[in-house]
Structures are given as C-alpha cells and as structure tokens.
Amino acid sequence: MTAAEAQTIVQRSEFGKRLKASMDMYGPLCVGIDPHRKLLAKWGYNVDAQGAELFAMRMLQAAQGRAAAVKFQMPMFERYGSKGFAALERALFAARQMGVITIVDCLRGGLPTTVSALADAYLKPGAPMLADAITLLPYYGFRSLTNLVGEALENGRGVFVASVTSNTEGISLQSAIRQRGDFPGQTVAYGVAHAAQNFNEGVEGMGSVGLIIGATIGQWMKTSGVDPSVFTGPILSPGYGWQGAEAKDLKTVFKGTKGNVLVTVSRSISSKGPEIADLSAATEAIALDVRQALYEAMEEGDKEQAVEPEAPHPGIDPALTAAHLADGNPPQVHIKPLPKVTIPAASHQMPQNPQASYSQQATQQQSQSRQSSATTVKSTRYVPSTARVATTPRANDTLGNNNDRFKINGRSAKL
Incomplete structure (x- = not known):
C-alpha cells in the first residue's frame, strides 16, 4: 500500500497516543498473560478455563500501575473452547475497568472478507472481546489487512503486524526477496514495515499501526532489511527473558529508536507466582531493566547521529539527550509528564448477570x-x-x- 492510499483512511484512532502516555507513565513493559498448563499446575490452579481466568486476574493485579499494557495470549484461552472465550472476555472487561491497556495476541490473517470479522470480535464498540489492539499476520499480503486496519483506526483502536518475529525459523521467510508487487527487490519484512509506516505518516506523535519485531533477532537485522529507528508507530517486541534476549539485545536491535518500543514479558514474571507480592516485585524489576536498556539504545543512536550532524535522527529530543549526558542521572529521573489524552469510556456491554462466573455454574471440584x-x-x-x-x-x-x-x-x- 502506498502512502497516498493509506492516507485515504481516516485516522481517528487515539490508541497510539494512549499507549505512549501509558509508556511515559509506567515504562516500556507489556506484561504477557500466557496461562501455560504447567504454570497453572504450579500455581495450584485447575488446568482448565477456570484456572486460566484466575491466572489472568492475578497477572492483571501485578501489572496494574507497573506496566504500560498487558497482552493476552489468545490460543491459551481458546484451547478450552467456549469457556475459554468466556474467561478471556471477563478478563478483558476487568482490565478495562482497571484502566489497563489491552492487546489480544491472536495473530490472525486471511482474505479481506474473512479478517473483517475480527473488527466485530475485538475492535468495535460492543465487541464481545473488546481490546485496545490485536496482532495480525500479513502473509496473505498486507493489502488483505487494509480494511481491517481502517476499521481499527476508525474505532480508536490499533494493530500490531508481524514483521520480524522472535523465532529463529521465521527469518527464512521474512528475509526472502520480493519478486513482484510492492517493493520488488526488498525483503518481505521490509515491505511489511513500510506498508505499516504508511499509515503512521502525518500522524502527530506515535501512530496506531504497529510492528512486531523480536528482541532475539540482532544477528539478522541487516538481513531483514528493517530499520526500527525510522518507524514511528509502536513496536511490540517479544523474546526478552524466557526466550533468551537480554538487555544487550534490546540495545542492539532498537538502537536509535524514539521511545516507541514496548517489550512484552510473560514467563519471566509469571514463573515467580502465584503470590501477588512476588509477581509485583518481578514486574517492577523487569520494567526497570527494560527502561534502562531502551534508554541506552536511544542514547547510542543519538551518539551515532552526533558524528554526522547533517543528518539528525528524526524524533530525538536534543535537549532531553543533552540533559541526560550532562547530569549523568539514570533515565527514570527524566520521565516525560503524562500528556493530556482523552480516553474514551468503554462502551462494551457485558452479558446479563456478568458477575455470575461459569465456574459457579459448573460442578465444584471438592474431592x-x-x-x-x-x-x-x-x-x-x-x-x-x-x-x-x-x-x-x-x-x-x-x-x-x-x-x-x-x-x-x-x-x-x-x-
């Protein structure tokens, strides 16, 4: 999709602004809510939809006020059928009441007539599983997502599109050279990133169409053809912690970025459960580590740009960087004040008697x-x-x- 085509879609979305405000307030951490079966058993929960719901509620408590957002791993609820969907629906409702920004990691893609149904499920007012953003796969071609992205923006929501994923086998596809269509001669990942950026051009502040770029792909950054430092939408980055990425990897992959990277961490936090105090402490510690690493990544990019002053890096605040270099204080001292952002009230209506959990209707396990x-x-x-x-x-x-x-x-x- 060209920039001109992208601009024909009216961008009413405040998602990027709301997410950036939350990141400025709490730091660049997204807590992943992934109810793995082994974790449910370790926590002493039933390995079923009820256990997944209890797990989600506890992770929400740990994330509230300590992380910018939470991300629900859709298949780990979906595995329990209709009860799993009900558990996710209630968890999303709870997150909205707590004021927590939500991302549903459904990683869907398909023909335009098929994926348009996702807007009804997740993005429109009254959607049963209303979220602030969802994740998408572009491998039917980015154009197949155009209508869905437009509906997300028009309803004040956002999307994250997979560009360079954190799994090592993904690079063989994502670094393949495009033979025809848009961006011939460039990599598949480059085309995805460029198409997503077209939606963010001309948007004041951080855009609402984001990318997924794994923190584990430092050695393949050049091969991928993607430069995260020039992207102005949010970047959702999995791979930190349990998958092996460390602070040094964040600094390598996201050198020169502009405060738009949201690092998602799940098992490195949930493995400390089930006690709220332990989960909260882990969340706070990881949030601090991630904030420090990304600050240093931004600073490294700024230093490189200082060598070539004729091409300053767009988006870097020179005064802010100069202040950091002058006083040597850690980055958390220089948190930007929370912008005034109008957050629309949730219009989602729960089913009748929403307080009645399905677990109250089921046979209690009391052996x-x-x-x-x-x-x-x-x-x-x-x-x-x-x-x-x-x-x-x-x-x-x-x-x-x-x-x-x-x-x-x-x-x-x-x-």
Missing part, C-alpha cells in the same frame, strides 16, 4: 484429595466497577472452592 493438597492463595475475579479491586481472602480460602471475596469501596462482596 478430599484436592482439599487436602490445596494451596492457600489470594485469588481474584473481576468486578464490573471503576473502583480498584482489593483482595481479602476468606478464612481457609482454597483453590477450586470458589471462595473468592473482595472489598470494593470498603464493602465486602463475594462472587
């Missing part, structure tokens, strides 16, 4: 062996309220017994 080996934890469920939710467990609160109790605005309530 003697389960009760004797149950782990006492502080469990959580969503409450459709704008109030922050504080967990106050009942006496002998055990997993699988549906004894979740909460305090909302000072009053106790049981779901």
Whole structure:
C-alpha cells in the first residue's frame, strides 16, 4: 500500500497516543498473560478455563500501575473452547475497568472478507472481546489487512503486524526477496514495515499501526532489511527473558529508536507466582531493566547521529539527550509528564448477570484429595466497577472452592 492510499483512511484512532502516555507513565513493559498448563499446575490452579481466568486476574493485579499494557495470549484461552472465550472476555472487561491497556495476541490473517470479522470480535464498540489492539499476520499480503486496519483506526483502536518475529525459523521467510508487487527487490519484512509506516505518516506523535519485531533477532537485522529507528508507530517486541534476549539485545536491535518500543514479558514474571507480592516485585524489576536498556539504545543512536550532524535522527529530543549526558542521572529521573489524552469510556456491554462466573455454574471440584493438597492463595475475579479491586481472602480460602471475596469501596462482596 502506498502512502497516498493509506492516507485515504481516516485516522481517528487515539490508541497510539494512549499507549505512549501509558509508556511515559509506567515504562516500556507489556506484561504477557500466557496461562501455560504447567504454570497453572504450579500455581495450584485447575488446568482448565477456570484456572486460566484466575491466572489472568492475578497477572492483571501485578501489572496494574507497573506496566504500560498487558497482552493476552489468545490460543491459551481458546484451547478450552467456549469457556475459554468466556474467561478471556471477563478478563478483558476487568482490565478495562482497571484502566489497563489491552492487546489480544491472536495473530490472525486471511482474505479481506474473512479478517473483517475480527473488527466485530475485538475492535468495535460492543465487541464481545473488546481490546485496545490485536496482532495480525500479513502473509496473505498486507493489502488483505487494509480494511481491517481502517476499521481499527476508525474505532480508536490499533494493530500490531508481524514483521520480524522472535523465532529463529521465521527469518527464512521474512528475509526472502520480493519478486513482484510492492517493493520488488526488498525483503518481505521490509515491505511489511513500510506498508505499516504508511499509515503512521502525518500522524502527530506515535501512530496506531504497529510492528512486531523480536528482541532475539540482532544477528539478522541487516538481513531483514528493517530499520526500527525510522518507524514511528509502536513496536511490540517479544523474546526478552524466557526466550533468551537480554538487555544487550534490546540495545542492539532498537538502537536509535524514539521511545516507541514496548517489550512484552510473560514467563519471566509469571514463573515467580502465584503470590501477588512476588509477581509485583518481578514486574517492577523487569520494567526497570527494560527502561534502562531502551534508554541506552536511544542514547547510542543519538551518539551515532552526533558524528554526522547533517543528518539528525528524526524524533530525538536534543535537549532531553543533552540533559541526560550532562547530569549523568539514570533515565527514570527524566520521565516525560503524562500528556493530556482523552480516553474514551468503554462502551462494551457485558452479558446479563456478568458477575455470575461459569465456574459457579459448573460442578465444584471438592474431592478430599484436592482439599487436602490445596494451596492457600489470594485469588481474584473481576468486578464490573471503576473502583480498584482489593483482595481479602476468606478464612481457609482454597483453590477450586470458589471462595473468592473482595472489598470494593470498603464493602465486602463475594462472587
């Protein structure tokens, strides 16, 4: 898609501005909510949709106020069928009430008539699984996503399109040379990145059409043909932590970027669970490490540009960089103030009696062996309220017994 074609789509989306405001406030960390079966078992949860829902609610508590966004791994809910979809729907609703930006990692793609249904599922007001953004695969051709991207923007949402993924086998496809169509002679990944950037041209601040660029691909950056430093939309970067990427990899891959990289981390945080205090501490520590690494990546890019002053890097604030270099303070001292951004109220309507969890309607698992080996934890469920939710467990609160109790605005309530 050309820049002119992209500009014909009205960009009403505030997603990029809202995400940037959240990143400026909390740092460039996205907490991945990936309810792996082994993790559910380790936490003492049922390996089913109920366990996935409890896992998601607990991860949301750890992320709130400590990370810029959360990302739900769709297939790990989908594996449980309709109950898994219901669990994801409730978790997304809870995140909206908590004021947390949400990304659904569904990685879908297809013909235009097929993928347009994704807008009804995730992006339009009243969507059953309303999210702030979703992830997409462009391998039917980026043009196949054009209508869906347009619907996302018109409804104030965003998308992340896979360009250079964190799995090593992906580079064989993504570095292939395009023989025809748009960008002949360039790599597949380059074409994806260029097409996405076309939607962000002329947008003030960070755009709403993002890329997925893995933190593990430093050795293939030149092969991919993609330069993250010139991209003005958000970049979602998996691979840090459990998949092997470290701070040095972030600095290599994202050298010269402009504060638009959102690093997603899942198991390095969730492996510390299930206690909220441990999850929160892990989130805070990783958020600090990621912030430091990306600051140094920005600074390295700025130093390289200083060697060639005739071609200054677009988007770098020279005054900000000079201040950093002059006083030597760590980057967290120089957090930009949160911009004034109008966040539209959620228009999503939950089904009738949304407080009734499917787990209350199912047969409770109360075998003697389960009760004797149950782990006492502080469990959580969503409450459709704008109030922050504080967990106050009942006496002998055990997993699988549906004894979740909460305090909302000072009053106790049981779901």
